[in-house]
Amino acid sequence: MAELSERSGVPAPTIRYYLREGLLAPGHFTSPNQAAYDDSHVRRLRLVRALLEVGGLSVEAAKGVISAMAAKSGNEFGVLGQVQYGLSVGRGPAGADLPPDAVERVNDLIARQGWQVRDHNPARAALASALVTLQEIGRDELLAALDSYAAAADTLARRETDELLALDGEEARAEAVIAATVLGDAVLSALRRLAQESAVAERLTPDRSAD
Template identity: 50%
Template sequence: MRIGELSRRTGVPVPTIKYYVREGLLPAGRLTSPNQASYDDAHERRLRLIRALLDVGGLKVAAIADVLAAVDDPDQSVHKVLGVATDLIVPTYADEEPDAELDAELAAAREEVRELIARRGWLVDDGYPAAEALAAALAALERVGHGAFSSVLDAYADAAERVARADLAYVAGRAGLDDLVESVVVGTVLGDAVFASLRRLAQADVSARVYEGDEGDEGDEGDEGAESGSGRTTNGET
């Protein structure tokens, strides 16, 4: 296909496609004449991956180049390639001003995360970005007086394991590594949004059952008591 057709099929403007080629993100097309090049399905798949990393993953061009280098490295396992992609899209936290108390809280949170990983038997390397992000979140909870939140970490981990298995079951049917990485990036970023929304819905349901149900029962009992009292007063009975 010509570059115009590639642009129409992917929704990526021609100048942008040429920019990706210049930056080495997209292989050049096969020259069919001095001024014409032909592109194929592999170019379309790669463009889709680039756009997923850029638009969904929020990665910069340099980071996208790192992911694509891993994808194109025949010595990299699928696990390593997916690790490169997901590591780059995990939220990071800006460094704070040095503070002994904050350092102590973060150190304690890191140890708690290490214990969680060991307890769960998770095959995660030290220094994994998600582990550091979890430690930062736990340290923040401690600072705002909710350190006891760590008591539900294993319940969260149970849910996370089920979601992770569902994630990988979804991407398992993808044929090419480009498609696999694209699915993981899109699934991780948008899947986080889906899971957060499902969590809110479940919280609303549980809250209604636990709290509104109690209030309703108390209200019914109060109404019954009022009716009984009113009847006794009207009839003059005790």
């Protein structure tokens, strides 16, 4: 346990908590009080921390994602979908709570893009909710840019999918889905903010570097 803590950077009490909650598989017991852990445990610990600390998931939601990763149903598309959908558990509105016109707007966008998206994908409701808020605060320019946002997202998704399918094994691919969704979102958000500052500086301070 001490060695696993040192290798992963996760405190031993936290590792024991993850073990109790089923977020981490037990080690191989070499004696009644000793267990051996390998690189797969280190990798899983880092993944769990990404889910909880970067992704902001609850322990229960993280357990659902880990459980979906472990599924061997023979339906890889379904398993990867469960993993991705699990990353949104409890983090958005239910579709039934949204205005029908907002839901229809999302449906129309998906149709225009030619995307194959299941009806129960939680991102549908998340997007509809964001569009409702944009309309309420009068940000029509962002609503008008929706197709541009979709085109950029499509380009990223296709590249991520190429990289995902180059990996061997369902579990490795499930981990890649988590990385692209949780950490990729964080990277994209940070890059967008950096680019925004640069674009504004170019327009408002064209003759000097930003302070």
